[in-house]
Amino acid sequence: MKKTRLILALLGTGIIAIQFCGPEKPESVPAHHLTGLPDEVNNIIRNSCFDCHSSQTTLRWYDKLSPINQLVYSHIQKGRQALDFSKWDSLTPATRTGILYYSLNKILEGEMPLPSYTTVHPAKSLSNEDIQTLKQFLMTKTLRDAAAHTPNNKAHQQRSGFADSTTTIFQSRVLPAPNGIEYIPDYRNWKVISITDRFDNGTMRIIYGNEIAVKAILECKTNPWPDGSIFAKAAWKQQTNADGSITAGDFVQVEFMIKDAHKYATTAGWGWARWRGPSLKPYGDKAIFTAACISCHTPQRDNDYVFTHPFTFKH
Ligand code: HEC
Ligand code: HEC
Known part of the structure; x- marks a missing residue:
């Protein structure tokens, strides 16, 4: 006691x-x-x-x-x-x-x-x-309702328009981003590593990874991502159809993140670039446009600035 x-x-x-x-x-x-x-x-x-x-x-x-x-x-x-x-x-x-x-x-x-x-x-x-x-x-920030009223075949026209304009793109050169990064047309042959739907601005996106990124995913070596990894994120407007289904409408943009810890040391280890619209106009006036990319990706700092949790490719 x-x-x-x-x-x-x-x-x-x-x-x-x-x-x-x-x-x-x-x-x-x-x-x-x-x-x-x-x-x-x-x-x-x-x-x-x-x-x-x-x-x-x-x-x-x-x-x-x-x-x-x-x-x-x-x-x-x-x-x-x-x-x-x-x-x-x-x-x-x-x-x-x-x-x-x-x-x-x-x-x-x-x-x-x-x-x-x-x-x-x-x-x-x-x-x-x-x-x-x-x-x-x-x-209140979504475009889904507005898209619902677009005639059904508009998306189709836009998609074929995009195909046409990309064919011309291979002939006439797309201008580089203001920070000097060149457009990478090959991204559409890469593996899809994730898909997202963003209802607040009414877009759907496909995220592609190049060969180095996909290898890193398979080997579970994604933090940090190895130099040479590249992501492309392409976005389309959501097209709401008469039967309620949603398909890809107008092409909005494609963005890239290119990993090189040394070359891009001042921009969080990544090269950032974005091309907008079917004409693939480089986004940003000056190289400093990347500040906005980095600031929004900063909550992912501990994940090497990457939001996407890639598909595991097991299913
Ligand atoms: C008790 C503390 C606490 C509260 C309350 C809290 N959070 Fe967090 N939150 C954290 C911590 C700690 C982290 C960092 C987690 C990490 O580094 O893995 C975090 C991270 C986050 C992130 C970034 C996640 C990332 O992957 O980097 C977001 C977004 C977030 N919180 C949103 C919210 C929202 C919205 C609320 C309120 C509804 C909220 N949190 C309430 C502690 C809190
Ligand atoms: C408003 C916040 C925000 C800004 C600004 C932003 N991003 Fe992102 N980014 C995201 C989110 C969230 C994701 C995750 C995928 C999704 O939800 O579509 C993402 C994903 C990406 C991805 C796929 C890899 C990953 O991290 O998941 C690339 C590539 C990308 N962004 C490039 C850029 C570039 C280049 C810029 C600047 C021109 C930029 N981002 C600006 C929020 C942002």
């Missing part, structure tokens, strides 16, 4: 003692409303995400207890690094939409907010209604 009491006393003193030598508490600076978003969307993000993804963190007393605080503070630090809503005003409108779209995916997949956090703070979970609000807001 005496022994138990002694152990309890020792444990108690230990727990009190570690309260004085725990990790440093993260700073909290009030974060503004996110410009351009309706109040209801702002409230959801503020309530469920700001603790880890903004400069404003509200810690409860139990969050500050050692050793729990080690985990809490590390989540806040990593969360702020991955995505900081306090920097919202410095982002372009396209990046903001991209972030929201990506965030919604994380929420739907149950990855965000972190489950360990919502277990302790149930009021921070998103309700089904909150999720609907986010979806509805992103839907």
